[in-house]
Amino acid sequence: MLSTTEHARRTAAKAVVAAVAGALAMGIALPAAANAAPITIIPGLPPVEIPGVPAPPKPKPNKPKPQVNQAPGVPAMPAVASRTGWVALADDNTHTIFWWHNGTYNRQMPISMGTNKHPTPNGTYYTKEKHRMIIMDSSTYGVAVNSPEGYKTPVDFATRMSWDGIFIHAAPWSVAQQGRSNASHGCINISEANGKWVFDNIPRGTPIVVRGTVGGGNWRTPRD
Numbered sequence: 001m002l003s004t005t006e007h008a009r010r011t012a013a014k015a016v017v018a019a020v021a022g023a024l025a026m027g028i029a030l031p032a033a034a035n036a037a038p039i040t041i042i043p044g045l046p047p048v049e050i051p052g053v054p055a056p057p058k059p060k061p062n063k064p065k066p067q068v069n070q071a072p073g074v075p076a077m078p079a080v081a082s083r084t085g086w087v088a089l090a091d092d093n094t095h096t097i098f099w100w101h102n103g104t105y106n107r108q109m110p111i112s113m114g115t116n117k118h119p120t121p122n123g124t125y126y127t128k129e130k131h132r133m134i135i136m137d138s139s140t141y142g143v144a145v146n147s148p149e150g151y152k153t154p155v156d157f158a159t160r161m162s163w164d165g166i167f168i169h170a171a172p173w174s175v176a177q178q179g180r181s182n183a184s185h186g187c188i189n190i191s192e193a194n195g196k197w198v199f200d201n202i203p204r205g206t207p208i209v210v211r212g213t214v215g216g217g218n219w220r221t222p223r224d
């Protein structure tokens with residue numbers, strides 16, 4: 001049996017051997033690091049150039065792909081701001097209203113706008129209140145109901161575009177004219193199904209640009 005002194009001496013010798021072996025291993029594994037200066041890396045700052053060490057490759061910028069029309073004959077989206085993400089263009093030349101959502105073309109609908117005698121003014125409108133059903137009465141703007149151009153008609157899915165009486169609404173009586181000619185007193189006529197879609201999906205404050213009519217230009221409703 002070893003004495004206490006001898007046991008302590010052998011334990012110390014083993015510790016020395018282990019330390020020397022560890023130092024040799026570090027020298028073999030990291031020869032280049034022996035003379036390297038310490039580097040402090042701070043997140044968010046550009047890397048520091050080190051002589052003799054190639055710089056890391058710079059990341060390539062991520063360029064968004066340009067959006068393209070998803071259907072033939074779709075015009076460019078009007079450059080108007082929209083707080084709802086929706087933008088519409090009612091084009092009198094094609095008798096069509098086009099819809100975009102968040103910059104992407106969504107759909108189109110045949111329309112019939114105001115006749116030359118009662119044209120829909122060109123300009124930018126913003127959708128306002130909605131009525132599931134409303135009675136439209138020509139006497140409210142001075143045309144007697146019993147006159148040749150008078151009317152008092154129940155209308156479904158009416159979305160107001162201006163406070164002076166312009167709506168986009170369902171008009172099943174003018175489906176034959178929608179996409180072909182103008183037949184309204186200034187409103188945008190669309191089919192029953194399309195009227196319901198606008199009523200259900202288009203929020204208040206959505207811009208609708210009217211273009212190409214004989215009703216003058218640069219007309220604009222407030223965004224209330």
